[in-house]
Amino acid sequence: MNHQSQAVFSRNSRPVVVMNFTGVYNYESFARNCQFVWLDCQHLNGTECYCDEEGASALQRMIADYSPQGIHFIDSGNYHYVTKFWTDKLATPFALLVFDHHPDMQPPLFEHILSCGSWVxxxxxxxxxxxxxxxxxxxxRLLQEVPKEYGDRIHFYSESSLDQEAGWKAFASEHVSEPVYISIDKDVLDPSSAITNWDQGSLTLSxxxxxxxxxxxxxxxxxIDICGECSSTLNLFEEMRETEIDNRANGELLRFFRSFEKR
Structure with a gap:
């Protein structure tokens, strides 16, 4: 559904929020901007891959003063569940558009524990x-494993359909009538466009x-939020190469989103 092509955050630009769980953003030049809000998450317990009640409470307190209407960088895909905390802050109906090589719809392994694989x-x-x-x-293949009981609340624009750009308009006219929150895991991209710690898709950044x-x-x-940073390895030169690829992808996505803020 057409909404006059207007993004809410374009009318009242919000600061870019950088949630630094692993320290990786310390080495990415795109994030060295004094206007960005940096949230140091490295000291938090109960947050890596799985988020327990203590970790959830700490993260909710940490983002309490910041708007979900803006751009948020949320580190590795191990922390993609943070999207849930940002979208919990939205006070009106919305549709969640997730670009991800994985559906993140697995039943949780532990009751009351949020995870990067179950957060959707x-x-x-x-x-x-x-x-x-x-x-x-x-x-x-992974889409076939999603529970059927969610019916018309979940829709798939699969990897095999992504090159059909014109198809989005027809898809959206049928399925999207609310404002959209976008969440991107860079594992949807091919390894020449981003390096992540999960298996990846085939899309180029372009x-x-x-x-x-x-x-x-x-x-x-x-x-908007963006995750998919690569975790550290023991190979310094390989780590530097991977960080530079992700830094370039993050910088390009940030420039892309800000170009729409100005329209």
Missing amino acids: KDVLDTNANCKKVIIAGASD ELEQLLAVVFRQERVIG
């Missing part, structure tokens, strides 16, 4: 304002931006 399911189960989730770029441009022209975007 948690959003659907607990957030009444989230009217639907669209997962774009997930492996067609192809992702082409599809995002269609979304921005078609929908009302109310917030």
